[in-house]
Amino acid sequence: MTSETGYTTIEYTVDGPIATILLNRPHARNGFTTRMANELGAALLAADGDDDIRVVVLAGAGQHFCVGMDMADDEGMDDATDPDWVEPATRVVRPMTNLNKPVIAAIHGAAVGVGITMTLAADFRLAATDSRFGFVFARRGLFPEGGSLWFLPRIVGLAKAKEWMISGRLFDADEALAAGLVTSLHSPAELLPAAYELAHELATYVAPVSAAAIRRSLITMSGAPTPEAAFALDKKLIAGALTSPDLREGIASFLEKRPPHFPGRITTDLPDLT
Incomplete structure (x- = not known):
């Protein structure tokens, strides 16, 4: 296994044909920052450029996948008035959308706001039974980001996307599975093993x-x-x-x-x- 250095908000490791990108701000419940957006985008491009990598697994350190934008400590914040500015979640979702490798998101704990929208371009979203979700933007005076207005209705249908995004309410793993937002549910202890089992299957047979x-x-x-x-x-x-x-x-x-x-x-x- 090899690990790339230079990242401060994520870990990027390669084990044979599988690259793992780990959100690594557990002290902040993996709160999303501009620096994390830039590092996630760079890691996705690194995986895409390596022919030996067949699959990417996206996971989170600690008790939560990602609780959304870290409003208290946005590391690396840049100037949104710059004409060339790219919205931070898009810096992750755009390269994930255009990636030439399957992406498996392993979601546990809270996946709220950008914590769920950043995964919508993944091919598989495996979730722990303790996970909870929320497109909470309207309750914060914000707007959905990362192309989620395009992705979500295509994944769960327009009616469910409207319900979740307009209400901004939290919902549990069972509701996410029933609507098709997640691929499968697993106990917290079995989530990562299930993600890697799927990754090895894809790397071996596809x-x-x-x-x-x-x-x-x-x-x-x-x-x-x-x-x-x-x-x-x-x-x-x-x-x-x-x-x-x-x-x-x-x-x-x-x-x-x-x-x-x-x-x-x-x-x-x-x-x-x-």
């Missing part, structure tokens, strides 16, 4: 190039008014895949009943998705 193309294309196609754009992309992708080494390996490993060893690399083999 072709990295396929995963990248799928997760990015799903976002792109979610806004298409008809399936015609998807039909056109399918034609291009499938035509190229028919002669790809990844397809040959996928078929061979299936027939030989063994784990696959996909040769495709995202940095050199990802097809044009436009």
Whole structure:
């Protein structure tokens, strides 16, 4: 296992094909700061640029995943009047959205405000049974951030998104699961093992190039008014895949009943998705 230095609000470690990004301000219940936003964005880009990394796990140190913005101590606050300013949650969610690796968020304790919106671009949100959630912006005189006005209705539907965001109320893990906000529930002790079990499954059996193309294309196609754009992309992708080494390996490993060893690399083999 290797650990990157230079971060002060997160920890970034790599263990084989899995990168872990750990929110690491437990003394402040992992309260979100501008510095944390910048460091999370940098860590996501670091994972994306390493072909040996297949999956990213996002978790939190201490008793809570993230209680939202730390209003008392916003480390690294910058000038919001600058024309080039980027809203802090977007600094995390945008690179996560465009990432070429699956992202698993392991959520425990409180995930409130940006503590939940920053995870909406993840592919899997596993939650502990003790977790609680809240899009509390209206109760603070604030507004939803990190593209959550786009993501949340697509995940749970417009009616539920309106209910949660307009009321700003807290809700528990069972309600989050029933609405589809989280993928699965686990006891607090089993949350991280479950996240890493899923991460190892993805890293072992899923072709990295396929995963990248799928997760990015799903976002792109979610806004298409008809399936015609998807039909056109399918034609291009499938035509190229028919002669790809990844397809040959996928078929061979299936027939030989063994784990696959996909040769495709995202940095050199990802097809044009436009």
